[in-house]
Amino acid sequence: xxxxxxxxxxxxxxxxxxxxxxxxxxxxxxLNALDDAGIGKKGVDAVYVANMGAGxxxxxxxxASALVDRLGLMPAAADAVENGPASGASAIKNGLLAVASGxxxxxxxxxxxxxxxxVGWKAxxxxxxxxxxxxEYPYGITLPGMAGMFTRLYMAKYGLTHEQLMAVxxxxxxxxxxxPFAHVDMVITKEGIHDSPDAVxxxxxxxxxxxxxxxxxxxxxxxxxxxxxxxxxxxxxxxxPVIIAGFGQATDTHxxxxxxxxxxxxxxxLAAEQAFKMAKLTPKDVDVxxxxxxxxxxxxxxxxxxxFFKKGEGGKAAEKGETGLNGKIPINVSxxxxxxxxxxxxxxxxxxxxxxxxxxHALDKKRQVKNAKVGFTLNFGxxxxxxxxxxxxRSE
Amino acid sequence: xxxxxxxxxxxxxxxxxxPPYPAKVITLAxxxxxVVRQAKQTEVPVLLKAVRPTMTIEKDFYDIVxxxxxxxxxxxxxxxxxxxxxxxxxxxxxxxxxxxxxxxxKAIGMSYHTMAIDRGLKxxxxxxxxxxxxxxxxxxxxxxxxxxxxxxGFRRWMIEYDLIQQEGVQHELGGATSYKLTRDLYFASKxxxxxxxxxxPKDLLEFALENLFIADEKAIKEKICGTLGGQR
Numbered sequence: 346x347x348x349x350x351x352x353x354x355x356x357x358x359x360x361x362x363x364x365x366x367x368x369x370x371x372x373x374x375x376l377n378a379l380d381d382a383g384i385g386k387k388g389v390d391a392v393y394v395a396n397m398g399a400g401x402x403x404x405x406x407x408x409a410s411a412l413v414d415r416l417g418l419m420p421a422a423a424d425a426v427e428n429g430p431a432s433g434a435s436a437i438k439n440g441l442l443a444v445a446s447g448x449x450x451x452x453x454x455x456x457x458x459x460x461x462x463x464v465g466w467k468a469x470x471x472x473x474x475x476x477x478x479x480x481e482y483p484y485g486i487t488l489p490g491m492a493g494m495f496t497r498l499y500m501a502k503y504g505l506t507h508e509q510l511m512a513v514x515x516x517x518x519x520x521x522x523x524x525p526f527a528h529v530d531m532v533i534t535k536e537g538i539h540d541s542p543d544a545v546x547x548x549x550x551x552x553x554x555x556x557x558x559x560x561x562x563x564x565x566x567x568x569x570x571x572x573x574x575x576x577x578x579x580x581x582x583x584x585x586p587v588i589i590a591g592f593g594q595a596t597d598t599h600x601x602x603x604x605x606x607x608x609x610x611x612x613x614x615l616a617a618e619q620a621f622k623m624a625k626l627t628p629k630d631v632d633v634x635x636x637x638x639x640x641x642x643x644x645x646x647x648x649x650x651x652x653f654f655k656k657g658e659g660g661k662a663a664e665k666g667e668t669g670l671n672g673k674i675p676i677n678v679s680x681x682x683x684x685x686x687x688x689x690x691x692x693x694x695x696x697x698x699x700x701x702x703x704x705x706h707a708l709d710k711k712r713q714v715k716n717a718k719v720g721f722t723l724n725f726g727x728x729x730x731x732x733x734x735x736x737x738x739r740s741e
Numbered sequence: 742x743x744x745x746x747x748x749x750x751x752x753x754x755x756x757x758x759x760p761p762y763p764a765k766v767i768t769l770a771x772x773x774x775x776v777v778r779q780a781k782q783t784e785v786p787v788l789l790k791a792v793r794p795t796m797t798i799e800k801d802f803y804d805i806v807x808x809x810x811x812x813x814x815x816x817x818x819x820x821x822x823x824x825x826x827x828x829x830x831x832x833x834x835x836x837x838x839x840x841x842x843x844x845x846x847k848a849i850g851m852s853y854h855t856m857a858i859d860r861g862l863k864x865x866x867x868x869x870x871x872x873x874x875x876x877x878x879x880x881x882x883x884x885x886x887x888x889x890x891x892x893x894g895f896r897r898w899m900i901e902y903d904l905i906q907q908e909g910v911q912h913e914l915g916g917a918t919s920y921k922l923t924r925d926l927y928f929a930s931k932x933x934x935x936x937x938x939x940x941x942p943k944d945l946l947e948f949a950l951e952n953l954f955i956a957d958e959k960a961i962k963e964k965i966c967g968t969l970g971g972q973r
Binding site for chain 2: 363464465529530531532533534536537538541542543544545546547548549558
């Protein structure tokens with residue numbers, strides 16, 4: 346197996362992009378990644394496209410074939426990858442394996458989702474189609490609902506507090522204001538979302554005990570990366586190559602109630618362990634991480650299950666600022682899903698793009714983790730039933 | 742040309758007595774304080790300057806809301822709308838939102854428009870709630886008639902307040918379906934949807950009264966349209 350490098354990355358600002366189709370967004374992000382790698386359209390052997398909902402939301406299928414045609418990349422091989430909100434990282438994994446195996450040399454991986462052309466409850470319903478079709482979905486469960494129940498259990502078992510959840514929300518919204526690709530460009534304060542008598546209106550309960558500002562927004566957006574063999578990276582691009590040093594993927598039961606302990610995100614632990622083992626690194630080696638904070642509680646729970654903190658310590662660490670830009674382990678300094686947004690098919694790729702920016706040392710100093718060499722991403726599918734993790738390393 | 746005041750007295754309908762709206766201050770999610778107060782008729786020219794740029798923004802039906810709000814405010818200023826009032830939201834003196842409406846009679850209020858100039862902080866929702874508060878609690882009316890021109894308005898008003906659809910009732914804003922808020926519905930939603938503290942701190946209120954700033958046209962368009970979208 347060959348080492349694989351990321352030589353190009355592309356993003357478009359996430360948000361509400363009324364004027365762009367899904368294909369427009371995928372094309373913009375892909376072109377940005379191809380430009381960034383400096384390879385133009387020539388020499389792309391294969392394309393993997395991550396998308397969860399075009400069949401439902403846009404009544405469109407075969408988005409990979411459509412993207413290849415839009416970009417004029419024929420006759421490149423093209424596949425769409427659907428793995429719920431972990432589609433992005435799954436698509437990168439497929440591209441990684443294709444290059445590592447020696448079968449393809451240059452692979453474009455793009456991911457996108459257009460969720461804002463339906464009203465909010467329809468978007469929530471679309472996301473809920475990933476739940477069990479017989480014992481969860483028909484009873485009206487939604488992902489915010491699951492997150493609310495999970496939070497309640499986590500509070501009971503580990504002493505997680507509202508203040509700790511708020512610390513995540515406030516940090517990520519602040520960092521989002523520094524990220525030009527972020528959907529939400531607005532700081533929030535403890536006074537505004539909790540302390541003030543007006544906070545009950547500003548920040549209502551959404552899925553008890555989670556409030557409005559514990560949730561990520563519904564977003565449109567796309568992101569892309571270009572992969573090639575590490576040994577050829579420096580011949581192809583002037584960018585500092587970033588090596589995919591390790592990956593892991595694990596699954597868990599489809600339904601939450603079948604888990605022995607619903608607060609135990611086993612797939613997160615296993616995916617992270619696999620990725621660190623392959624990279625021959627540990628969580629202590631990580632300089633910057635992007636975790637899947639669709640809900641504030643997930644950033645805390647994942648930070649513990651991935652090995653950055655002991656169980657029950659992640660919330661305290663967030664409250665103490667240890668996950669901030671200058672903290673012990675900076676987490677989601679992009680703003681995370683909470684602020685950058687969560688166009689589900691794009692998210693796993695956007696996380697990797699962010700880490701590549703960090704490892705290239707290409708960001709403004711207000712958001713750059715100083716001298717970052719190793720990064721980690723975790724893309725969380727379902728409610729933890731399909732999780733993909735990467736360890737990325739700057740190539741010196 | 743001077744006004745013929747004899748004719749003018751015919752054209753100007755007599756107004757009902759309208760108790761004033763007491764100013765309040767809302768702490769927004771970002772910690773900023775928004776003063777919500779009743780606008781003075783003499784401030785209308787400044788308000789029109791803020792509304793004018795929105796009349797070319799198609800997004801979220803700002804063009805329709807802007808054009809109609811402009812006409813309503815102008816009508817109030819030139820004494821061609823009866824019993825109209827306008828509430829404004831200001832942060833650090835800057836105008837961030839406008840709502841208006843009028844009394845049809847002592848019992849019925851007619852909600853006109855809600856325009857948020859700064860977005861993402863529930864300013865429109867807070868100001869709409871203030872408008873309902875004015876009709877029910879200060880003007881003492883029994884119900885408010887409401888319609889929506891944008892999906893956002895429909896979601897914010899009709900769904901969040903669980904408004905009652907009125908068959909065969911004509912809202913003054915045209916042919917769209919009319920809904921109504923009753924006193925019972927208002928008080929059922931008040932704790933959840935109506936924010937603000939009274940009395941407004943003297944320094945904040947005085948500053949807002951003395952300084953009604955409006956952003957420049959470019960900033961107003963950016964705040965409404967956002968900087969996202971349409972960029973590679």
